[in-house]
Amino acid sequence: MKGYVMLAISIISEVCGTTMLKIPDGFSNPLPSFGVVVSFASAFYFLSICLKTVALSLAYAIWAGIGTALTALIGILIWNEPFSFLTVVGLIFIIGGVVLLNMPNNQEDKVLHPSS
Numbered sequence: 001m002k003g004y005v006m007l008a009i010s011i012i013s014e015v016c017g018t019t020m021l022k023i024p025d026g027f028s029n030p031l032p033s034f035g036v037v038v039s040f041a042s043a044f045y046f047l048s049i050c051l052k053t054v055a056l057s058l059a060y061a062i063w064a065g066i067g068t069a070l071t072a073l074i075g076i077l078i079w080n081e082p083f084s085f086l087t088v089v090g091l092i093f094i095i096g097g098v099v100l101l102n103m104p105n106n107q108e109d110k111v112l113h114p115s116s
Contacts, residue, residue: 003053
């Protein structure tokens with residue numbers, strides 16, 4: 001459970017950092033630039049802690065998928081970026097992929113660990 005809490009903090013940090021990338025105007029504004037650096041450093045720190053208990057393939061898929069979906073939603077809501085039916089479909093596929101990766105696969109277990 002601690003690993004998933006660390007993953008959630010990592011995702012939030014990454015989304016904050018990505019969102020702040022639009023603010024500093026090419027890193028010419030020091031405060032938002034500092035926020036970007038701190039956010040990304042925090043994201044990778046908490047992701048590394050998460051990886052002590054959560055498989056890399058699973059953690060990274062969740063981190064990238066949810067981070068991408070949240071960043072797209074923030075772009076739409078805060079920065080008035082384009083929103084269309086295809087945006088919705090794309091976000092559904094991203095979230096669906098993360099859900100599928102989290103589902104147990106009993107068939108795969110049988111292949112990887114055949115009974116004697």
